[in-house]
Amino acid sequence: MSALNLDHISKIYQGPDGQVSALQDFSLEVSTGEFVAVRGPSGCGKSTLLLIAGGLLAPDAGKVILDGEDVYAKSLEERARYRSLKLGFVFQQFHLVPYLSVLNNVLTAAIPNAANGTRERAESLIARFGLEPRKNHVPGQLSTGERQRAALARALFNEPKLLLADEPTGNLDRDNADAVLAHLEEFKSQGGAVLLVTHDETAASHADRQVELGQLSTK
Amino acid sequence: MNVWKLILGEILFRKTGFALSVFAVTIASTLFVAGPTLIQGYSRETRAVIEIERQALDKELHRLDDETRKIMRDIGFNLRIVHRDTNMADFWASDYSTVDMPQDYVDRLANAEALTLVVHLVATLQQKVKWNDRTALLVGYLPETPQPHRKKKKPMGFNIDPGTIYLGHELGIGRKEGEQVEVLGKSFKVARILGEKGDKQDVTIAMSLGDAQEVLDKKDRVNQILALGCRCAGERLPKIRAQLEAVLPETKITEIRGIAVARAEQRDLVTAQKKAIIAANERKRSDVESLMGTLDAVLTPVVVLACVIWIGLMALGNVRERRNEIGVLRALGLGTRKVAALFLGKAAIVGVLGGLIGFGGGTLLAYQVGVQALEVSTEHFSPKVALFFWTAFGAPVLTALASYLPTLAAVMQDPAEVLREE
Numbered sequence: 001m002s003a004l005n006l007d008h009i010s011k012i013y014q015g016p017d018g019q020v021s022a023l024q025d026f027s028l029e030v031s032t033g034e035f036v037a038v039r040g041p042s043g044c045g046k047s048t049l050l051l052i053a054g055g056l057l058a059p060d061a062g063k064v065i066l067d068g069e070d071v072y073a074k075s076l077e078e079r080a081r082y083r084s085l086k087l088g089f090v091f092q093q094f095h096l097v098p099y100l101s102v103l104n105n106v107l108t109a110a111i112p113n114a115a116n117g118t119r120e121r122a123e124s125l126i127a128r129f130g131l132e133p134r135k136n137h138v139p140g141q142l143s144t145g146e147r148q149r150a151a152l153a154r155a156l157f158n159e160p161k162l163l164l165a166d167e168p169t170g171n172l173d174r175d176n177a178d179a180v181l182a183h184l185e186e187f188k189s190q191g192g193a194v195l196l197v198t199h200d201e202t203a204a205s206h207a208d209r210q211v212e213l214g215q216l217s218t219k
Numbered sequence: 220m221n222v223w224k225l226i227l228g229e230i231l232f233r234k235t236g237f238a239l240s241v242f243a244v245t246i247a248s249t250l251f252v253a254g255p256t257l258i259q260g261y262s263r264e265t266r267a268v269i270e271i272e273r274q275a276l277d278k279e280l281h282r283l284d285d286e287t288r289k290i291m292r293d294i295g296f297n298l299r300i301v302h303r304d305t306n307m308a309d310f311w312a313s314d315y316s317t318v319d320m321p322q323d324y325v326d327r328l329a330n331a332e333a334l335t336l337v338v339h340l341v342a343t344l345q346q347k348v349k350w351n352d353r354t355a356l357l358v359g360y361l362p363e364t365p366q367p368h369r370k371k372k373k374p375m376g377f378n379i380d381p382g383t384i385y386l387g388h389e390l391g392i393g394r395k396e397g398e399q400v401e402v403l404g405k406s407f408k409v410a411r412i413l414g415e416k417g418d419k420q421d422v423t424i425a426m427s428l429g430d431a432q433e434v435l436d437k438k439d440r441v442n443q444i445l446a447l448g449c450r451c452a453g454e455r456l457p458k459i460r461a462q463l464e465a466v467l468p469e470t471k472i473t474e475i476r477g478i479a480v481a482r483a484e485q486r487d488l489v490t491a492q493k494k495a496i497i498a499a500n501e502r503k504r505s506d507v508e509s510l511m512g513t514l515d516a517v518l519t520p521v522v523v524l525a526c527v528i529w530i531g532l533m534a535l536g537n538v539r540e541r542r543n544e545i546g547v548l549r550a551l552g553l554g555t556r557k558v559a560a561l562f563l564g565k566a567a568i569v570g571v572l573g574g575l576i577g578f579g580g581g582t583l584l585a586y587q588v589g590v591q592a593l594e595v596s597t598e599h600f601s602p603k604v605a606l607f608f609w610t611a612f613g614a615p616v617l618t619a620l621a622s623y624l625p626t627l628a629a630v631m632q633d634p635a636e637v638l639r640e641e
Contacts, residue, residue, distance in 0.1 A: 047639050056550060057635035077554045084552020091638065095547040097225070099232030107220035112552035114221070154551075166638075 002065070003162045003193035004030040004053060009062035011048055022048040023059070028211060030162065030195050035188040037196045037204035040213030046197035049213070050166050053195060054087055055079045067161045084112035088155030090180075092167035094147040096139040102126060102150045103135045109157035118157075125153040129183070145176030152183055163187055165196045169203050181206045222557055226564045233537070240533045240569045241576070244618055247526035248577020248610050249584055254515030256585035256603055258508060263599035264589075265504040273497055280493045296375065296445035297475045298337060300328070300463065307473070314356060314419055315345035319442040322361070322428070324467060328444065329364040331466040336459045339447040340364045341376035344431045344440060348403060348424070355390055356423045357402070359431020361441070375447065377425055383410035385425040402426070403434040448474070507593075527621040530569070534562060534625035538632075545629055546637030555630045562629055566622035567615040574614025578607055 011023040022045035030036045040046050051057035052064060055071040064071040067086050074082060096105045106122040126135045129149040139147055148168060155163060165184060169177035177200075184194050185206055196207060204210050230237045301310065302318040310316050325342035328334060342361040347354055363374035379385060384407040386394060391412030394400070398409050402424055415421060432438050448459050456474055463472050538545070545558060582602045589595035 051635045051638060054550065056638065077556075080549065080552045080554045082552075083550070089547075089550050091547075093543075095543055095550075095638075097228075097544055097547070099228045100225075104220055104224070104228065108225070108548065109551055110220050111222065111225070111548075111557065112554065118220075 001032045002029050003032045003034070003067060004028075004195060005063075005065040006049070006053060007063040007065065009049075009052060009059045009064070011045070011052060011057070011059050023052070025062075026213075027062075030193045032161070032193055033188060033191050034209065035185060035194040035196070035207045037198060037207035037210045038213055039198060039201070039204045039210055041199060044213045046199075046213055047166055050164050050195065050197050053162075054089060054164050055083045081112060084109070084158060086161045088158070088160035088163045090148070090151055090155050090163065090165040090168040092170040094139070094144075094151045094171075096147055096150055096154075098139055101136045101138055102131055102142070102146075102153075105139070105150055106154045106157055109154050113158070122153070122157060125156060126150075129153045143176075144171050145173070145179065148172055148176065148180055149183075152180060156187065160192065162193045162195060165194065165198075167198050167200070168196070169198070169200060177203065222560045222564060225561060226568065229541075229561075230565065230568065233540075236533060236537060237565075237569065240530055240618075241573045243526040243529045243533070244569055244573020244614050245577045245580060247523045247617075248574045248614050249580040250519045250522050251613075252578050252581025252603070252606050252610055253584040253588070254511070254519055255606060256582055256600065257589050257593075258511050258515065259603060260585060260589045260595050260600040261504075261508060261511065261593055264593075264595040265501075265508065267596070267599065268504070269497065269501055272500060276493050276496060280489055283489055296339065296341070296447055298446040298448045298459070299473045299475065300324075300444040300446060300467075300470050301442065301473070303469050303471050305471070313347060315347070316442040319344070319437060319440040320469065322432075322439045322441050324470065325361065325364045325441065325444050327467055328446075328463075329366045330368075332368045334366075334462050334466050336455065336462055337446045337448055338366065338369065338372070339375040339445075340366065341445045342428065342441040343376075343443045343445060344428055344435065344437060345443060346435055350390070350402060350424060353390070354422070355387075356419055357431060357435070358423055358425050359428040359435075360425060361428035376445065379425055379427045380410065381427045381430055383408045383426070384430075385409075385411040385413055385423075387413050387419075387421040387423040387425075388415040389421040390424060405430070405434050444470075523617070527617060530566070530618050530621040531625060534566065534622040535628065537565075538562065538625045538629045541629075542632065542637050545632055546634040549632075549634035550638065559626050559630050562622055562626040563619050566618040566626075570615030570618035571611065573618070574610040574612075577614065578602070578610045581606075581610075 006026060006028045009023050009026045010021070013020045013022055026049065028036070028038070038046055038049060048057065052059050053066075055064070055066070058072050066082070069082070071079060071082065097108060100108065103119075103122055103126060106125060107118060110118045110122075123135070126132055129152060131146060131149055131153065134142060134146055134150075139150070142150065148171070152168075163184065168180050168184075172180060181203060184196065188194050188208075194207070196203065198204055301316040302320045304318045305316040306318075322342060325340055328337070329340050341363050344359040346357055348357045349355075350357075360377045360379055362378040363376050365371065377385060384400070384402065386409055391409070394409055394412060396409050396412055399406050400409055401407070407426065407430070413420060413423075413425075428441070432440060448455070460472055463470060548558065582600075586597070586600045589600060590597055
């Protein structure tokens with residue numbers, strides 16, 4: 001069953017030296033329970049691909065079908081809600097809210113849906129990612145590995161169908177990177193789909209399938 | 220977790236920025252409240268001061284007026300009531316009326332309640348006589364006839380015991396009080412020798428009306444009723460005449476104008492002075508109030524505008540500082556309304572807090588300035604309830620308006636742009 005279907009996606013940016021084609025007629029399907037890594041050098045459009053897949057950047061052409069629904073056929077507000085229900089994001093820079101504790105950072109994922117009774121789930125995720133002693137610490141008091149694990153706990157809070165990971169190990173040492181990748185594999189094994197974009201071969205090797213993205217073409 | 224927790228968390232995280240914003244609203248609210256509160260306190264003080272001054276002046280001027288009235292009374296009567304048939308040319312030539320009238324006329328006047336403008340009624344009988352080879356004016360005085368319907372006052376005129384006389388200064392030269400003299404065949408004891416006055420009183424032999432009627436052989440007759448008119452000058456004389464005409468049509472009235480005018484002018488002068496002093500004080504305080512009002516009308520909007528701009532810039536800075544946070548929250552699924560609520564909610568808290576502190580601060584400032592600089596009594600200061608509501612509700616609305624454009628910038632921010640910058 002398809003979790004994500006990127007159907008003939010194209011995206012062109014207007015650069016200072018003319019148009020830059022970030023993606024051109026790109027198609028990719030990620031099935032439920034599948035871990036796909038998109039590889040390519042810096043600036044090849046990996047992040048663009050991830051933002052398009054996440055409903056944050058509308059493609060110039062093509063469709064994005066997430067869990068059977070056309071993401072960009074929805075309004076901005078509907079898309080935001082749909083994103084909160086179906087997707088989890090993990091970034092290279094973690095993007096934790098700097099003034100919230102680990103627990104509250106995980107709980108920010110509950111705000112869009114105003115969900116109740118969520119504290120137990122957040123605490124269980126925190127425990128699962130080994131952050132129990134750090135749950136009341138703010139991001140500034142955490143190591144980089146802890147921050148990424150906190151971000152991962154937040155991404156998984158709403159039990160998404162698809163996890164979008166943008167160089168999640170880029171700022172981590174090997175041990176922490178392995179730990180994060182192990183969590184992604186665990187998520188996949190529990191039926192979730194993972195789309196990882198990375199230039200790191202080792203990270204990509206954890207995926208079931210690897211897709212190469214070439215250099216951007218300039219017109 | 221909800222938007223309010225995010226707002227409070229961010230406030231605690233960026234305390235300085237929050238404190239500066241609250242400070243700006245506090246300054247604006249303080250001025251907004253201080254001006255009207257000060258003006259209100261000063262205005263109340265003005266009213267109280269003027270009232271106290273008015274009462275003190277009224278009291279003082281009443282005393283002065285009373286003194287004046289007594290002095291003017293001592294100057295003498297200012298109205299003469301004579302028989303209607305009196306030839307005034309003869310009257311002025313001989314100093315008395317040759318036409319006499321019944322003595323009970325004075326009782327009719329005294330008992331007439333309609334006669335409100337005439338007081339101190341003294342009936343006299345006068346006639347020129349030869350006394351010791353000299354021409355003298357014999358005047359018989361009836362003690363002042365009381366007016367039952369009027370407040371009792373110290374009587375005017377002479378109250379001379381029967382069988383005694385008062386001699387004018389000229390006639391008294393060479394005489395002694397207590398000696399017996401003869402007037403028109405009747406013996407009298409000289410009870411008083413009057414001081415020099417410089418008028419016909421100096422050649423007057425004053426005695427009781429009864430004695431005068433006896434020696435002049437005019438029983439129960441008088442030829443003049445002296446009186447005091449209340450402020451007879453100006454337009455009041457026709458009114459007095461109208462009252463007299465109604466009560467006693469057989470008489471007519473003449474005014475001793477110099478005395479009447481002096482009396483009226485003196486009273487008018489006192490009243491005018493009273494009004495001028497109060498008006499000057501009112502004008503002075505009104506000028507201060509007007510100056511405060513102008514300052515308030517100019518300064519407050521300028522400061523409020525400056526604070527609105529300041530808060531807007533602070534909010535814009537806050538939005539720029541939180542670009543990543545907004546981007547991630549949008550990625551997590553936060554809608555535009557919730558993102559807007561993050562900033563407008565914070566603006567509302569800044570407004571409520573700054574407004575409340577400013578209300579207290581403004582009231583205190585007005586109190587301090589009023590008491591220390593303008594010497595306004597503390598009792599005239601009280602917090603203005605209307606201003607409290609204007610500040611408590613107005614300040615959050617104003618800060619929300621000031622934060623509107625920055626909030627719009629936050630809402631319009633493209634999360635993809637921020638996240639792609641990684």
